[in-house]
Amino acid sequence: MEVMNGSAEIICVGTELLLGDILNRNAQFLARQLADLGIPHYYQTVVGDNPVRIKRAVAIACERARLLIFTGGLGPTPDDLTHPTLAEFFDVPLVEHGAILQDIQAKFAQRGRAMPESNRKQALLPEGAEILPNPIGSAPGMIWQPRPGLIVMTFPGVPSEMQGMWQATAVPYLQQQQWVQGVLVSRTLRFWGISESALAERVASWLGQGNPTVAPYASRGEVKLRITARGTSQADAAALIAPVETELRRISGLDCYGSDDDSLASVVGEQLRSHHQTLAVAESCTGGGLGELLTTIPGSSAYFWGGIIAYDNSIKVALLKVDPDQLAQAGAVSATVAEQMALGVKHQLGTDWGLSITGIAGPHGGSPGKPVGLVYIGLATCDGQVHSRRYQFGDTRGRDWIRHVSRCSALDQLRRALLASTLSD
Amino acid sequence: MEVMNGSAEIICVGTELLLGDILNRNAQFLARQLADLGIPHYYQTVVGDNPVRIKRAVAIACERARLLIFTGGLGPTPDDLTHPTLAEFFDVPLVEHGAILQDIQAKFAQRGRAMPESNRKQALLPEGAEILPNPIGSAPGMIWQPRPGLIVMTFPGVPSEMQGMWQATAVPYLQQQQWVQGVLVSRTLRFWGISESALAERVASWLGQGNPTVAPYASRGEVKLRITARGTSQADAAALIAPVETELRRISGLDCYGSDDDSLASVVGEQLRSHHQTLAVAESCTGGGLGELLTTIPGSSAYFWGGIIAYDNSIKVALLKVDPDQLAQAGAVSATVAEQMALGVKHQLGTDWGLSITGIAGPHGGSPGKPVGLVYIGLATCDGQVHSRRYQFGDTRGRDWIRHVSRCSALDQLRRALLASTLSD
Missing domain, CATH: 3.30.70.2860 (Alpha-Beta Plaits)
Known part of the structure; x- marks a missing residue:
């Protein structure tokens, strides 16, 4: 088999891209995939749902690339023109594929519906093209060599469908065609x-x-x-x-x-799970965001019991048993309050660990001594210790950023303590 | 003044786009802007930091558009080639602009640094081009009519700089040139x-x-x-x-x-603020996400006091005073538990309103009677009532989606109750 040389071009079809209604995530995904596969790629083109302009874009791309990757325009509406336009450009007829028709009908039947007549066009591919199966949505794509040394691939615009089809069919095909070396x-x-x-x-x-x-x-x-x-x-x-x-x-x-797919929340979760230990959180400036992050992990109820959102200082005293005198003296954003919050929530919820956050997320509420971005994270450990750490995240990247890095830093602090407690076991 | 006809083309320059390292947000921003301004736009091109290929892209774009909008390639490194390449393509010399040089030097001086020699190239524009000032970063862009009836605009790749420059200079220019009618x-x-x-x-x-x-x-x-x-x-x-x-x-x-910029959290916040009322939340499946959303609003401490994350059932009983018998009988995901959670948190935190969420976010934990996506939202009102609503969000869109629409639905339920309480005042 001859080794194919040449480069790829990504052509995204869709008037919604020209209107700015959607972000072109497909181009980024394909670009990274091509880079990872070592396939050179020098141009990307976006064009609307217009057959004349699609043909112009194809003519240009054929001059400068040997692998044309299309996304979009495979749906059942009159706007969806990628396959008929490519057939016209390369001057071949469209052929109905019974297998595609049956597959689309079966997908509708699963939902107890009859296939609308408009979906029938999705079974039409240019003569000589192979089906690029779509396991999720109704529209398949195609792999086609309309002339020697030129490969055309088409994918639907829906990112999850496109990505699944790319991985399952396009990559093995490119490897087999020796576009990918190894x-x-x-x-x-x-x-x-x-x-x-x-x-x-x-x-x-x-x-x-x-x-x-x-x-x-x-x-x-x-x-x-x-x-x-x-x-x-x-x-x-x-x-x-x-x-x-x-x-x-x-x-x-x-x-x-x-x-790879690890997150701070998943890693901390695995540590707690393997230690058979439980966690509770006390949050001020993050307002619940730490709990929210911990519970993104399915099954987190095995180790995360809950927490207290003490946004108002009165709640820090009433529910977390923070000493009101020390609160008044040191201020809500202080090492002592962070530590008392961590101890308080651990005690109130009866968990092994208590983790707390108190800080100034801004944009207002800062002072020279306690500027926006100042955050204390407290940790009450499983062996009865308590400590805290002071962070200064600055005010340039805004409230959302401060709140996010605060909750991540809290998880990281717990992660390191759990590692240390493992080592000392 | 002649009314200019024709269309625009967006040309994004940057090898990082071809590697998939960044998402092309600039194309979306400009596309939406052009749509809003009523300027037709039929193609977008992405090309790497390569002068030969940039010139090819310019040649093609000149054939099909009369307004070429470039992003990227204006920095101080050898990779940044947009201005010299355009000068070469249109065969005019580069001219150093003293005003740009002084501006770049002043920006470095502000940070107490001398301008590196490499930044000097940023002061070079093709002869005849006007400066498109950049108030934030070092690199200015340009507005240029290299030939009659063709406008070239260049912007840096950094989205915040590009957007500011577009709004401040490019839009007024296009209006003045009558590209924008009104x-x-x-x-x-x-x-x-x-x-x-x-x-x-x-x-x-x-x-x-x-x-x-x-x-x-x-x-x-x-x-x-x-x-x-x-x-x-x-x-x-x-x-x-x-x-x-x-x-x-x-x-x-x-x-x-x-x-416009309203969010459910900001609208509910304004309502509570104007009523001089306070809110507390009790969260199970959202794990703190409702509190997190409420506290995205700066100044939310005026009305949001905090909450209890009762992820584990024992916390619902211990801290929210949910009746353990009813919890066992009806299950954690039930109308009665949602209502007791709302009442419990209102009482524990001493607020005017209590809002609760309990549900099955999945992907596991569903049953025929209580499928994934089933959520109850409870509301204890300022006049001592309590009620709840049952939602069925389905399991097709996943855990994150269920948790997000749950917290938004909770805010919406509160919003409608606050409106009703205003009407009955």
């Missing part, structure tokens, strides 16, 4: 409590590597390192990643909290 | 508790109008109607919107909760 595997390490630049400095010698590559990313206070390896097989690529991961984890120590 | 004003009405299709049906006769236009949008359970009017002045356009807004509000009644 297999690409990546692994993301996740960090909290270290800045992107500090981490990049620590792992600097790994960032210039060829295979595997290591690249840092940062978002909302979290830093990630993505390790990507190309190998002849899944196992081969994984074997390239393993020693790099081990070394990066060794260098970064406790700042690395997990990998 | 002024465009839009107003968004916000709805909760009605589906997009039901609302569209109720306001059907307004959806086909010309000026103002009315368009429905839906996201995460919320429905919006955007009214957009074109007028000769701000006041003229606003005068066109006012009667349509009044009529849409009349038709939709209480389902319309606000407009």
